[in-house]
Amino acid sequence: xxxxxxxTGETTRRLASADGLAWRAGPFVVRLRADVPxxxxxxxxxxxxxxxxxxxxxNDFHLELARPWGLRRWWRPKVFFEMDGPTRMAPFPLDHxxxxxxxxxxxxxxxxxxxxxxxxxxxxxxxxxxLLLPGLPGSGKSTxxxxxxxxxxxxxxxEFGLLRPSSGLLAPLPRSIALKNxxxxxxxxxEPSAVLGPEFPKTRKGTVAHLxxxxxxxxxxxxxxxxxxxxxxxxxxxxxARLVPLPRDHGFLRLAHNAFNYELQxxxxxxxxxxxxxxxxxxxxxFGDPGEAVALLDGLxxx
Numbered sequence: 399x400x401x402x403x404x405x406t407g408e409t410t411r412r413l414a415s416a417d418g419l420a421w422r423a424g425p426f427v428v429r430l431r432a433d434v435p436x437x438x439x440x441x442x443x444x445x446x447x448x449x450x451x452x453x454x455x456x457n458d459f460h461l462e463l464a465r466p467w468g469l470r471r472w473w474r475p476k477v478f479f480e481m482d483g484p485t486r487m488a489p490f491p492l493d494h495x496x497x498x499x500x501x502x503x504x505x506x507x508x509x510x511x512x513x514x515x516x517x518x519x520x521x522x523x524x525x526x527x528x529l530l531l532p533g534l535p536g537s538g539k540s541t542x543x544x545x546x547x548x549x550x551x552x553x554x555x556x557e558f559g560l561l562r563p564s565s566g567l568l569a570p571l572p573r574s575i576a577l578k579n580x581x582x583x584x585x586x587x588x589e590p591s592a593v594l595g596p597e598f599p600k601t602r603k604g605t606v607a608h609l610x611x612x613x614x615x616x617x618x619x620x621x622x623x624x625x626x627x628x629x630x631x632x633x634x635x636x637x638x639a640r641l642v643p644l645p646r647d648h649g650f651l652r653l654a655h656n657a658f659n660y661e662l663q664x665x666x667x668x669x670x671x672x673x674x675x676x677x678x679x680x681x682x683x684x685f686g687d688p689g690e691a692v693a694l695l696d697g698l699x700x701x
Contacts, residue, residue: 401421409442418432420451423445424570424619425560426458427456428457429451430499431462432463433463435492445573460481461480466478477489487501497608504558514562516659517560519628521553521568523568528625528626544556545688552570552615553611553612554568561625570618578606582605593609626678628679629698638684645680646676650671683695
């Protein structure tokens with residue numbers, strides 16, 4: 399059964415129960431408890447295609463969105479993110495529970511999933527061939543990732559390249575794509591039929607809205623992909639799209655620099671990045687229009 403098969407009322411009740419609600423997200427099983435008004439509908443919108451997991455299956459993450467008791471439950475109400483007990487992030491306003499959950503889930507993966515080489519990159523694929531988009535905040539990484547999946551590329555992840563060092567394959571983790579500030583309007587104009595959740599203003603990253611992952615990508619979340627291209631995007635307003643090849647030694651440094659746990663992985667991480675460097679082609683991409691960038695990358699995949 400999928401999350402979307404539950405009614406909003408049933409989703410609300412299960413989230414608030416002692417066991418919470420559990421579902422499979424890529425290679426992980428996440429169990430979440432949350433007693434937050436309005437959150438169930440937002441979760442159903444963005445995770446509706448994800449398969450529910452019943453009590454008794456091993457969980458990778460036990461997460462909770464917790465409301466404080468006392469006066470702060472009612473006056474300027476807040477919500478906390480908790481992971482496996484008392485671990486907490488700074489509280490968010492209660493009506494910002496969704497972005498808090500998404501950032502908290504990212505934190506859980508970044509700190510607990512060290513059996514993967516964790517690359518800070520969006521990842522999309524055509525068939526079994528994957529394109530990685532490493533980039534700093536503001537580079538246009540999420541905007542370009544959204545544009546690609548809205549034009550038929552398979553979404554593996556907007557945040558993590560989950561590389562299995564033993565096989566060299568990337569594990570899919572298709573979740574919502576977090577769009578920020580001007581990129582929200584860019585994607586709405588690029589594809590008016592795109593399904594986005596509500597806008598959350600005044601977060602620490604500005605205004606945020608989440609693009610629902612394509613159902614086909616969620617259904618394929620057990621199908622790994624091999625890295626073939628690594629493209630570092632840079633958005634420049636008004637710039638024509640331009641793809642510039644990079645030498646492999648530069649590519650190695652890009653991958654190592656964008657791995658959260660490269661040093662922690664030690665020799666295994668070095669060998670994984672080396673194999674990936676030999677298997678991939680590397681590029682810089684400057685773009686001002688996502689449609690032009692998508693056309694260039696479609697051409698790259700067809701070459």
